[in-house]
Amino acid sequence: MMVSEKQIILRILVGAILGGVIGFERERHDQPAGLRTHMILVIGATLAMILSVNLGHIYARENLPFDPARLAAQVISGIGFLGAGAILRYGNNVKGLTTATSLWTMAIVGLAVGAGYYLVSVVATALMLGVLSLLHVIENRYVRTSVARFIQIEAEYRKGLVKTVRKIIFDHAEKMLSFNAQKNIKNFRLHIQALARFANDEPLEELIDSLYEIDGVDSIKIE
Template sequence: MLDEMEIVVRLLAAALFGGVIGFERERLSWAGLRTHMLVCVGAALFMIVSTEGFADALQQPHASFDPSRVAAQVASGIGFLGAGAILMRRGVVRGLTTAASLWAVAALGLAVGGGLYGAASAATLIMLFILLALKPLERRYLERRGTRLLQLRGPQASLCYDNVTARLGGRAKYIRQYIVTPSDKARDHGDATIVLAGAGARESAEILARLQALPGVRQIDGREP
């Protein structure tokens, strides 16, 4: 049996690891610091209850249990938060990476709840590397493949996917990925990341010109101006 101090340490560690990932997400998405911390602490508590909460029941004759069942239920149950993170709101699709980070943070909580501090620490560092360091590398890879990346900022009403495709007309066929995340600078504004495939320099320039003609929309380079 774990003593009370060890349980508190595990819950606080879960809050810390979840908060590290949540802080990074806070800059870009509405599911940020508190959400990730709560998910991680909740998952840790589930794991602690699974392994420690039924000690009295095990004293009964012929009693047995499988702690891994709770971990499996957390892995599948976290999906409701992920679904909420990627819902389309006002015609804007966003939150795919945040949904994945919530799912991963639940795994962090299970690891900490099970006392696997080393695994949880390593996973936190790997997640931060994926979220922070791989984005520039991904952009360069797309450019080398002849895929063009456009990044725009403007009112969410202007960046609505249906509105964008209507403005592009036949040029919309070049869109392979369209993601909008809410801006942390202005309310009801967003940052759109558009991946074009098969479009030459001329077509890409035309697409960019049409999109910049939308009310309030301007091009950005992926960094805060």
Template sequence: MLGNTEMVARLLLAGAMGSVIGFERERLQWAAGLRTHMLVCVGACLFMLVSAFGFSDVLGRQDVVLDPSRVAAQVVSGIGFLGAGTILLRGEVVKGLTTAASLWAVAAIGLAVGGGLYVPAIAATGLVVGILAGVKPIEERWRDRNQACELKLTVKAGSLAIDALPELTGERASRIRQFVVRPGEEPGLEEVTITFARLPRASVEAVARRLSDNPAVIRVRSGDQE
């Protein structure tokens, strides 16, 4: 049985580790920020302490058999309701999955601290912060190079056909995956949408400048400017 001082120290350490990860989420102004991560980590640590040491007074009896891992196991599944609350649907894009995953990881860190596994808990805290803060720029660069990009053009009616795209877009014409023409809001104009697959944003901007030079093109804008 641990002493009260050791238990309090574990709770304080769990709160500190949760704050390190929560600060990164707070910096980006997510709903689950500093306080939420600290509370989850401290709560998970307390659950672990209760699970491991809270029933020591009855475990010595011959008619009592308890599994000290059951309370901790419920934390793993129970944290899901809190993670679900951080996931939002904005338009057609799901947001908050990373924050939900960080809450789940923080709960595991709290359990580790509560169980006295200090080195794994500290290592996991460093890894989680490194993933949240360090991997994001790499992920964004990769996504920028590989996601589909759209150019929306307002052109004079009948002035832009699909067979003219290789000349207008150059070597990037092979990356075109969709070409859609719709009637414009004003008479004599058409709205053209060109979708590129796996084309860096810089290349899309170069194509946009090249299309803007065409006298038949009234306006060019990217899809994320809508």
């Protein structure tokens, strides 16, 4: 049976609400794909599924070959470009993987809504919300007790500066993962890059203040 116009509107509204639930959670954590992105994504996926169902009935009536799953399959594979756009690299840290997977999963939730599986879609969305919010707290408290930070420092070169910077970072970090210093001979500038692992509760303000107290340091960037 073809999906009626009333059912289409209802399914689009349900899809938009479910997408908004996950999008709101992502928005609260300042992720690149937030409320609007998730809502529009699920609306589009819902429409694609409805179109697949209705076209399947139309072609079946006219005895023409048509695979109703073809459009849905294209949504699942095509969502990859949105997921890739949500993944960002900050120095040696990669962020956005969770948001990319939430986009992909919500696209499938939209397909499920479009096919009329309301209860399954609601349960899947609730489960995702629990994974994103509850497990995020558990991870930060018990699993991910430290985080890697990428530090960049621009300074005017002077003797002993590199050693001082290394010692300050080492004193504040749990572990130094890498340290690199590049000197520009022409203008006597120094560019330092360091990757270190810090405890989640380590106040970076103290590290920044200590680094700025070093004579010659002009700028500090921590990611």
